[in-house]
Structure formats: C-alpha cells, structure tokens
Amino acid sequence: MINHLDRTNQIVEVCLLAGKIMLQNGAETYRVEDTMMRIAASFGIRESHSYVTPTGIIFSIDGTGPTKLIRIAERSTDLQKVIIVNSISRKISSGELSLKEAYDMLKEVETNRLAYPLWVQVAAAAIASGCFAIIFQGSWSDFLPALISGGGGFYCLDFVHRLVKIKFFAEFLASFIAGILAMCFVAIGLGHDLDKIIIGSVMPLVPGIPITNAVRDLMAGHLVAGLSKGAEAFLTAFAIGTGIALIFSIY
Amino acid sequence: MIEQLLTSFIATAAFGIIFNVPKKLLLNGGLVGMIGWFIYISFVEYDFDSVLATFVATFFIALISQLFARIYKTPMTIFSVSGIIPLVPGGLAYEAMRHFVIDDYNLALQLAAKAFMISGAIAMGLVFSEVINQIIKKA
Numbered sequence: 284m285i286n287h288l289d290r291t292n293q294i295v296e297v298c299l300l301a302g303k304i305m306l307q308n309g310a311e312t313y314r315v316e317d318t319m320m321r322i323a324a325s326f327g328i329r330e331s332h333s334y335v336t337p338t339g340i341i342f343s344i345d346g347t348g349p350t351k352l353i354r355i356a357e358r359s360t361d362l363q364k365v366i367i368v369n370s371i372s373r374k375i376s377s378g379e380l381s382l383k384e385a386y387d388m389l390k391e392v393e394t395n396r397l398a399y400p401l402w403v404q405v406a407a408a409a410i411a412s413g414c415f416a417i418i419f420q421g422s423w424s425d426f427l428p429a430l431i432s433g434g435g436g437f438y439c440l441d442f443v444h445r446l447v448k449i450k451f452f453a454e455f456l457a458s459f460i461a462g463i464l465a466m467c468f469v470a471i472g473l474g475h476d477l478d479k480i481i482i483g484s485v486m487p488l489v490p491g492i493p494i495t496n497a498v499r500d501l502m503a504g505h506l507v508a509g510l511s512k513g514a515e516a517f518l519t520a521f522a523i524g525t526g527i528a529l530i531f532s533i534y
Numbered sequence: 535m536i537e538q539l540l541t542s543f544i545a546t547a548a549f550g551i552i553f554n555v556p557k558k559l560l561l562n563g564g565l566v567g568m569i570g571w572f573i574y575i576s577f578v579e580y581d582f583d584s585v586l587a588t589f590v591a592t593f594f595i596a597l598i599s600q601l602f603a604r605i606y607k608t609p610m611t612i613f614s615v616s617g618i619i620p621l622v623p624g625g626l627a628y629e630a631m632r633h634f635v636i637d638d639y640n641l642a643l644q645l646a647a648k649a650f651m652i653s654g655a656i657a658m659g660l661v662f663s664e665v666i667n668q669i670i671k672k673a
Contacts, residue, residue, distance in 0.1 A: 308554075311609075314609060360554060361554040362553050362554050362611070363554045363556050364554075365609060365612075366556060366608045399551055403551060404551060407552055408548070410545070411544075411545045411549055414541035414542070415541075415620070417537060417541040418541050418542055418545060419625050478628065478629075485628075486545075486624055489622050491616060491618060494618070494657075495611055495614055495618065495660065498661065499611070499660065527632075528631050528635045531635040532635050
C-alpha cells in the first residue's frame with residue numbers, strides 16, 4: 284500500500300513539474316491541462332483533474348492522495364521549453380519513458396537555460412523594428428533609426444524588468460525610451476517620418492503570445508484563463524500606448 | 535512588393551527569436567508571417583476593407599501553422615504567434631493615441647474603433663481556422 288501511494292505521489296510530481304514548465308514559458312492553459320492529464324493517464328491513473336490558471340495549477344487524483352497546488356509567480360516566454368516538454372509528454376504516452384526518466388528529463392529542462400542570449404534577442408528586436416518601419420510604408424532612411432530605437436527599447440524592457448518586477452512599468456518605460464530615441468534621431472536629421480519610426484520601434488513590445496493564447500483558451504472553454512490572458516494583453520497594449528502618449532504630450 | 539515580402543519574412547523570423555523558437559523552426563515562422571502579410575497587402579491593394587483582409591490573412595496564418603504543427607509535431611502557437619504580429623494594428627492604435635493626446639476625440643475614437651475591429655478580426659481568424667482544424671480532425 285505504501286509503495287502504491289509512493290508511486291502515485293511520484294506521478295503527481297511529474298505531472299506538476301511538466302505543467303509548471305509549460306505554463307511558465309508561454310503555453311496555452313488548455314494545453315497545460317491536457318498534457319498533465321495525458322501524462323497521468325499513461326502512467327495508469329485514469330481519473331485526474333487539473334485546473335490551470337495563468338497564476339497557479341491545482342492538480343488532483345481521484346481516490347488516494349491529497350490535492351496539490353502550485354503557485355506560478357514568474358512567467359516568461361521560452362517556446363523552446365514548451366516544445367521539449369511537449370515531446371517528452373509524447374514519449375511518455377507512447378511508453379518510451381519510465382517515471383524516473385521522465386522526472387529527470389523534466390528537471391533538466393527546468394534548470395537549463397535554453398533561451399537565446401540577451402544580445403541576440405536585442406539584435407532580433409532591433410532588426411524586427413527596422414523591418415516593421417519598412418512594412419508600414421516607411422522609407423529606407425527610417426530603417427536605421429527604427430533599428431536602433433527598437434533595440435534600445437527592447438533592451439530597456441529587459442533591464443527594467445529585472446530591476447523592478449512590475450511588467451506594466453517596464454513596458455511603459457520601454458516604449459517611452461523607444462519614442463525618445465526616435466525623436467532624437469528625427470531631430471538630428473536621421474530619418475524623416477517620426478510616426479513610422481516609432482511604430483516600428485514599439486512593435487517588439489507587442490503582446491503576441493497573450494493575444495493568441497487568450498483567443499485559443501477562450502475557444503477551448505477556459506474562460507477564467509482566457510479572460511486573464513486577454514487582460515494581460517490589454518494591459519501591455521495600454522502601457523505601450525501610455526508611453527507614446529507621454530512623449531506626445533511633452534513634444 | 536518584394537521589399538514588403540522580404541521585410542515581413544525577416545521581421546517575423548526575428549520575432550521567433552524574441553519568443554525563443556528553436557533555430558530550425560525560425561524560417562518556417564518567417565514563412566508563415568510572410569504568407570500572411572502577402573495575403574493582407576494583396577487584399578488591401580484590391581480595395582478590400584482592412585478588417586476583412588486581416589481576417590483572411592489570420593485565417594491562413596493559423597491554417598498553415600496547424601499544418602506545420604502536424605509536420606513537426608510541435609504546438610501550433612510556435613508558428614502563429616509571430617505570424618500574426620505584422621497584422622496587429624500598431625499603426626492605427628498609434629494614430630488613435632496621438633489624437634487622444636491632442637484632445638481630438640472624434641478622430642481618436644474612430645481610429646480606436648477601427649483598431650478594435652482589426653483585433654477582433656485577428657481573433658475571429660484564429661477561431662475559424664481552429665474550427666476547420668477540429669472538423670478535419672473528426673473527419
């Protein structure tokens with residue numbers, strides 16, 4: 284009996300770990316729930332319930348064992364981890380991994396830092412900004428200013444977010460800095476269309492993941508999670524808008 | 535046109551890096567974004583409303599993402615998140631904000647409503663392709 288309980292606990296641990304990694308790195312809520320229940324089912328637990336919101340996971344198994352709760356405080360975006368956990372879950376479902384192996388693999392994923400280094404991300408954001416200035420019908424003389432102010436804004440986002448843990452404020456400041464940089468460039472005669480430069484340079488801040496996840500979660504019937512993701516997207520958009528509005532009111 | 539396609543490809547692929555999409559899938563993400571943007575500008579060029587253009591573009595972005603998701607056995611969002619970014623009404627929202635600041639609420643509200651409609655079109659595009667996907671799965 285004790286053995287049985289022990290095994291059940293281990294299964295719950297594996298499920299929670301997988302769920303936690305996915306949720307922290309930008310997976311949709313319904314995918315997290317689905318993955319956890321699939322893992323439990325392939326280890327022989329037919330009836331399990333998971334309730335996931337963007338800030339916490341509740342997981343329970345019918346019959347023995349207590350219900351477990353995990354609080355998710357930090358969220359970031361690392362889709363690579365989501366892919367890896369997804370494939371681990373596939374392997375578990377096809378019976379390729381034992382409980383111990385699965386746990387070790389997940390632990391490894393959790394502690395590994397797979398993300399691109401910061402300078403690569405800033406460079407990517409900068410290039411994206413420059414390209415967006417062109418996409419929105421800017422001229423090539425706007426490319427370089429948008430590139431630099433977009434990169435600057437994105438770096439500021441990361442820097443401030445590490446300093447103060449308020450995402451809204453970091454986004455607000457990032458769009459403000461990007462706008463100021465763009466204005467400086469236009470003032471010294473580099474680039475001529477201020478609007479296009481600013482739009483391009485705030486694009487890396489756009490909440491793409493919350494938007495898509497909110498819609499997909501709402502459609503899957505996860506109303507609480509979908510609405511809170513939607514609120515997150517709206518807050519971010521609002522922060523960016525406020526930063527830009529502040530520039531105009533100074534200007 | 536080629537300029538637009540090229541920049542949209544690079545921009546969406548670069549967004550993949552920001553979201554930490556694995557290296558070997560970055561180009562696919564870029565391709566999804568480019569196709570979406572191509573559909574959008576083609577529609578707008580033929581004088582269709584930008585809301586309709588956004589809807590159709592998002593629909594195909596999500597459809598292609600689902601196709602890639604099945605081929606590479608990954609979650610579909612990997613491809614669609616960066617693909618929809620060019621369609622986000624950043625320009626409109628920006629203009630709206632600018633008019634709000636100078637107290638021109640008439641124009642600001644018009645622009646904001648349009649931006650809101652386009653956001654809705656993105657959501658509807660995602661939903662429709664989701665429905666198609668589920669129908670295909672069942673069939």
